[in-house]
Amino acid sequence: MENFKMVAKTFFGFEEVLEKELHQLGAQNVQKGTRMVSFSGDKGFMYKANLALRTALKILKPIHSFKVFNEKGLYDGIQKIDWSTYLNNNQSFVIETTLYSEAFTHSQFVALKVKDAIVDQFREQTGSRPNIDKDHPDLRIHIHIDRDLCTVSLDTSGASLHHRGYRTATNIAPINEVLAAGILLLSGWDGNAHFLDPMCGSGTILAEATMIACNIPANINRKEFAFEKWQDWDSELFDTILESLLKKTKEFHYTITGYDKAPSAVRKAKDNLINANLDEYVKIEQEDFFESKKEVQGPLHMVFNPPYGERLDIQMERFYREIGDTLKQKYPNTNAWFITSNLEALKFVGLRPSRKIKLFNGKLEARLVKYEMYEGSKRAKFSSPTQSV
Template sequence: MSSSFKMVAKTLLGLEDLLVKELEDIGAQKVKPMRRAISFEGDDELMYKANYQLRTAIRILKPLHEFKFTNVEDFYDKLYNFEWAKYMDLNDTFAIDKVVYSSKFDNTQFAVYKFKDAICDYFVRNYRRRPSVNTQAPNVKFNLHVSEDRCIVSLDSSLDSLHKRGYRFSEGLAPINEVLAAAMLKFAGWDGKQTLIDPMCGSGTILIEAIMLARNIPAGYYRDTYGFQSWKNFDKELWEKVKREADQRIKPIEATIIGADINREVLRAVRVNLRRSKLHMNVKTLHTSFEDFNNTFDSGLVITNPPYGERIGAGEIAEIYNMIGSKLKNDFQGFDAWIITAPKENFKHIGLRPSEKITLLNGQLEGQLQHFELYEGSKKYNQDTPKEKGKLIEEKPRKRQEVRKEEQPNKKFNVSRFLKK
């Protein structure tokens, strides 16, 4: 049995509490939330579990070397004198991932160059040869984190970001990050027992994450490669045991899951991903617009990621989001709706008052996940006038907003695919 050591699980802004719960559930010790990260302790088995099972983690780091430095030369010296041979051999290739915020370097890439030189010079001094860099498929990946005069070097046990689940064989238009999709489902309290509908499903990320969560399929079930598999102390038997025990907890699904989209090509990508992942029996896919979607259920969850302003012009945003609000109000009474968008100002066109607002990042965009409780008799409200809470808005005809040249829709993007024809 390996000894316990410190690790850091990276995540997206706003998902820290979800990741804390996941880490505690798999037995992590000394769990401490930070900004976009959680520190914790555990052994090799826990590290394997974290990579294979966590849905809201991006990568799992194992800190190796932490120090303060006074200048660039001191930075190099402290790296050069570290015992790198404990963690890699001459025949290993390596890569460096960086997060650098320091006035001591003219640019962030210079810090990476000095780190690379320190490793190579160490091996030349001790073994008369230098290892090779391979940025695409390294045997060992280091994470360099520099904050002014403080440096932390870690081994990246994940290699590729954990949002790369391994089930995406075909992509639709601007797919949502898998970690973010899983977080939306967790915020919504998805338990696999309610009806779940994504009426603008794109390439089906929310649908697949919903199935995996409901059936208790590990997040890494479809993924083959992790960084720790190339480490000198990799325990293959322990790794197989971790996967076997997690896979034994997979269960049948109870709920009805429906995904819809009006774009045939995008829907084809959904079906490819579902079939190749052998999940196609767990979800029904429909070729229809949200506006024409025929809801026959009395209750459940609507969880969706509508188009953002970066993909379409400002003039169409109001039309699409107003349609979403009207459709939810009229056809989904008894449901809870969870919608993410960026920027958050898009929500003002929905016209429904949210019961929850959660700030999240989708890529580089800061947006919001909002929760709408659609009780019978739900009415449309203006989100920008909280003092008028309870006051029904008088719907007035909107003039079509003038779209500036730089905001005009991409010619390849057809906004009509979201609206009734």
């Protein structure tokens, strides 16, 4: 099978994590960009990337690029592609656009021009044309115009890859699955410690943490990918790829625990973990983090998504102070990571973060922070005679 170029899109701040994932999966010509990583692979690798990548939102397959300065140039450039290779006149398609151009500023206008060029080609060749279907098209076409360069790609994924397929019940302000996976990978989570999400909501961080720990493909529960409607869809190859990924799953020898003080959140989290076939690995309890204490021996890896105040009515100053107090007094030998877009509230934690990473949660600028809680005092740890320098 022939190799071709692909582009994996991601969130700001996850480019290096995605680059590493692609290398580990066996991609070739991996190159990091902004909110994306390009790479090469064959059709089987395209299937594998969609199934296994945790921090990719979408995987595009570029098929043509050309210089474009006006609408006639756009129409002519699209007409140069032989669309019968990808589509027949009984099928449907949809066009998505991303524009960074002074000549083209209206995405709807660009989509319309591209649609005209495609349907005119079919009309001339066959006398009939494929239809537009925005909800369940047979082909998703992605147009990216950056200044005067137009790149035409096929969307291999379909709906964003954060739609893993396991989350049917959501709480207020749920975290995006790709964001959760990226945070976990940035935190260094690899399954070699006990894990706790003390404010687990509908269980997304717990599900992603379990899949990482057991090396379960991220999109194993997803119902469909866009490439399944393509003319060259190879279901046998897909099954072979899926089987090879499932052979690489591994045992997990620690505990994964989730707390939430809301009974409704605990119910939803349990339901979602059952949907994901991960419930045997995870213990979820109704518990107020501020009244809890560390229950396990040895190192604990903690990752959570506390309320930001955007959609929840709580006293932020007091809430974030209690996070710091609880970590300090009740969670020794713990690496605690959390994400927040309430940068003001962070000041009240009362602990100095050892790491601070800029991310975005939707459109909100956020920080992923790490607090290292030692067994005794930090000074004692670093002045210990057994401590290597």
